[in-house]
Amino acid sequence: MLTIGYIGFGKSTTRYHMPYTLIRDHIRIKTIYNHRRKPELEADYAKYEIQFTDQLDELLQDTEIQLVSICTPANTHYELAKKVLESGKNVLVEKPFCTTASEAAELFALAESKGLIAMAYQNRRFDSDYLAVKEVLDSGKLGDLVELESHMDYYRPDAPRFDGEHYDGAFYGLGVHMMDQIIDLFGRPDEVSYDIRSVRNPGNPDDTFEVQFFYPKHKTIVKTSHLVNIPYPKFILHGTKGSFVKYGIDQQETCLKAGIMPGDTDFGVDPESHYGTLVYVNDAGETVQETVPTPLGDYGRLYDHLHDAILNNTVKLVADKETLTNMAILEQGFTAKNPRIISL
Template sequence: MTLHCAFIGFGKSTTRYHLPYVLNRKNSWHVAHIFRRSAKPEEQHPQYSHIHFTSDLNDVFDDPKVKLVIVCTHADSHFDYAKRALEAGKNVLVEKPFTPTMTEAKVLFELAQSKGLTVTPYQNRRFDSCFLTAKKVIESGKLGEIVEIESHFDYYRPVVETKPGLPQDGSFYGLGVHTMDQIISLFGRPDHVAYDIRSLRNHANPDDTFEAQLFYGNLKAIVKTSHLVKIDYPKFIVHGTKGSYLKYGIDQQETSLKANIMPGEPGFAADDSIGQLEYVNEEGVTVREAVKPETGDYGRVYDALYETIVNGRPNYVKESEVLTNLEILERGFEQASPATVTLAK
């Protein structure tokens, strides 16, 4: 069974992070329409020849074959487009951040539930190679009880144009929404969150540097991003009562996509980086292991949604996880940084 889907928006998000994976899943997905406000030369690419491009949203909403609408527009329009799609009887996938506020997210979830539909964020980085590998190590139990995990998403981009905006236009909403989702997917809702959110390169702009510390009893999870890191940190550092895991290098899907190497093509997301695992086994002997990377695949978001829509499987991201993530994002701007907040149970 092939499901028909449609996109709202035809920018980099659609062309780089969604379409390559959907078009590689012809047995399960068919792209019927793409709504954009004005025509673009990219539409003439042969790989898009079967897609109907339109500037009339009704072409998307009135097509009974369309079972999923993907919203890939600026964050300030996510809520409106998702709400309209749900009201039209469509399941909805929304690019990050899902919505700027928890209040808007709750409206969407309640509307979807009332109509028997699914609405969900595009948390593609649950399927990063580096995260899947760290998750496998953690779940193996070799590290014992996890006491600290640190996740970095850094760049060296010291020069930036002046581009003022709202919190949802900054790095905490843009990248923290992914790295915190990875932590929340592993450990759930934290007890406390400590924030350090700053704009270092251009004070007229939203934040470009952040550190959030999520506390879970004895466990501290740290997510960090900066655009002023010239020498890389490890991507993941994990410490447990029995050992440690360290991994340099991020998933290479984005690198391949930027180089126009598509999913299914030779060399796509090739990654020869090796993680270091060292732990004390049950005999008290120190064991050192080289950990090969798991295979990353952002298309697994679409595989999961297919199973949800067709077979009624639970959504790949729980509603509670989405709301926890948005609450942490939103509360980070309630007061000046640095700050600590306690999350209600």
């Protein structure tokens, strides 16, 4: 049994973490820290016998708690994660892991010195659309990959004034997940090109980006806009033998927002209309078209991996070097004028 605690009791904790951990028999939530108690929300979890506190030391000094999951604003991640590690506990940190690569490197060094795990919450490694992409790449039917394009677009034309920092924008908020998927597949790129902008309200943090990763034999594109009013493919892949197109994003978030929880019938199931299309030339020289059913995603699998890494000493899901690569690309996106290309 892995005993865990949460720092933060907002939407991240209650929507994207607890629905998955509460249904797992090998995980126990013991304590949730929030600097302002919310009795009206705490009552919803009475049957789970979870302790709530506004005293951080109560959580940190509890010897039963092995893992602390941090679900607070980005600018608090470094200090809180450092306190957790110094208290002798493993730590899982919501995205972005930190605001700078140097902060991340310091935390990983501290974790290693104490024999602990520090890891970023890259739950979108278990997005259904991404799992479909992995299946297609593993099949070899595309031949050698030439280009992969990943989108996460919205139509949200209103953009009230928001005086946030650069790490409060779309690149740190969405790009961090999209780039992790690319890094998971292909590792560290040779070069990166940036086009990061605020289109709807120039006074706000960015809401639009296109970032390209250049590898020796292919390139990848991650792109977001909040002014896309016609559905665009979530993934587009082109190879020497074929192409793959997948419309529609993973349905877990949509279900969670609608109050449909993990374990409920049809939770996270992709509609058949969103199944991907794969067209390729087979060994006989024939053009083949296939419909690719979407695998079922499950963000809770990240906690399953952490359970095994902490209790059974298996390799953790998100490697330090992957998070450091991601953080370096995020951070360097704001060190000079866009657009531009940098070498990694």
